[in-house]
Amino acid sequence: xxxxxxxRIAAEAEGLRLRHRxxxxxxxxxxxxxxxxxxxxxxxxxxxxxWSWLRQHWDRPLAALILAGTDLVLAVILAxxxxxxxxxxxxxxxxxxRQRATESIAGTLALSAMxxxxxxxxxxxxxRGRGR
Numbered sequence: 001x002x003x004x005x006x007x008r009i010a011a012e013a014e015g016l017r018l019r020h021r022x023x024x025x026x027x028x029x030x031x032x033x034x035x036x037x038x039x040x041x042x043x044x045x046x047x048x049x050x051w052s053w054l055r056q057h058w059d060r061p062l063a064a065l066i067l068a069g070t071d072l073v074l075a076v077i078l079a080x081x082x083x084x085x086x087x088x089x090x091x092x093x094x095x096x097x098r099q100r101a102t103e104s105i106a107g108t109l110a111l112s113a114m115x116x117x118x119x120x121x122x123x124x125x126x127x128r129g130r131g132r
Contacts, residue, residue, distance in 0.1 A: 003108045010101035017094035021087070028085065043071075 047067060054063035087095075 003105050003112070006101045006105045006108065010098045010105065013094045013098040013101065017091045017098065020090045020094070024085075024088065024091075032082075 050067055050070070051063060054066055058066075
């Protein structure tokens with residue numbers, strides 16, 4: 001009975017962890033899409049202003065290379081910031097609960113298997129001893 005209760009606890013903990021993970025992913029996706037629209041508008045106007053200013057000081061190829069390099073640096077910075085998202089406190093705790101419960105299940109099942117085997121051996125011994 002304890003194994004079933006531990007299995008239920010492990011399943012509930014995993015469900016909680018996955019729900020919070022999905023909510024976090026959905027929120028990140030929604031906010032990311034909204035910020036992407038604003039980012040594209042800002043980048044467009046920055047490019048226009050930068051191109052206008054650079055064209056006054058340098059030739060076209062050099063101005064284009066400066067803009068491309070700036071875009072590359074900004075893209076790398078944004079990608080690094082996006083990759084730093086870590087699991088929240090609830091997810092970490094739910095994962096720990098699930099792991100403890102599954103470890104306990106394994107221990108309980110192993111104990112049950114050993115107990116059943118000992119009962120079988122005892123019954124065989126008892127039957128042999130009474131039959132004589």
